[in-house]
Amino acid sequence: MNDLSITDIKSILSKSLKEERFYHSLSVSAVAASLAMRYGGDIKKAELAGLIHDCAKAYPTDQFIKMADDFGIELLDVERDNPQLIHAKLGAYYAKKDFFVYDDEILNAIIYHTTGRPNMSLLEKIIYIADYIEPARYKAKRLDEVRVEAFEDLDKCLDMILSDTVEHLIEKNYVINPITLETYKYYSKQGKGD
Numbered sequence: 001m002n003d004l005s006i007t008d009i010k011s012i013l014s015k016s017l018k019e020e021r022f023y024h025s026l027s028v029s030a031v032a033a034s035l036a037m038r039y040g041g042d043i044k045k046a047e048l049a050g051l052i053h054d055c056a057k058a059y060p061t062d063q064f065i066k067m068a069d070d071f072g073i074e075l076l077d078v079e080r081d082n083p084q085l086i087h088a089k090l091g092a093y094y095a096k097k098d099f100f101v102y103d104d105e106i107l108n109a110i111i112y113h114t115t116g117r118p119n120m121s122l123l124e125k126i127i128y129i130a131d132y133i134e135p136a137r138y139k140a141k142r143l144d145e146v147r148v149e150a151f152e153d154l155d156k157c158l159d160m161i162l163s164d165t166v167e168h169l170i171e172k173n174y175v176i177n178p179i180t181l182e183t184y185k186y187y188s189k190q191g192k193g194d
Helices: 006-016 019-039 043-052 061-071 077-081 083-099 104-111 122-133 143-150 154-171 178-191
Strands: none
Touching: 006 019, 006 043, 006 083, 019 043, 019 122, 043 083, 043 104, 043 122, 061 083, 077 083, 083 104, 104 122, 122 143, 122 154, 143 154, 154 178
């Protein structure tokens, strides 16, 4: 999968990420591995993707647009207007460059961990959900219910998370990434069994 061990990657991230972000990454990795166990996914891929999903957060947000342009990463207008959204795409770039991860399944899980996308792979669902429910998270609406549902039905869990996320973004009058809206509509049907 890559030339670095999980221990090596943890050591690198512990030096490059802020302490709170590093512990978040460790938590997402552990939750992702647990969800992979529960649903028969690849535990090692889930652990690795969870660990490095936020690796681009080691860099200043105000440089994200320039970095993406320099690296040839295609950006949506909503990302140019809200550079914090770019960290997922940059994360996949740095996963390759710094951690020698070339597995498309892992890279896609990193790219879509904030927006999701319709018809996500098992690993993509796991990383998206693990990022939302990891133990240090506490502000999200219905978090206790969402955490339980994560281990019962991934699609229903995604429906809950996306519904709450879209509702929150509308309440705060934030711009919603079109991919998030597409994902919300898709999993709204999936989660209700339509």
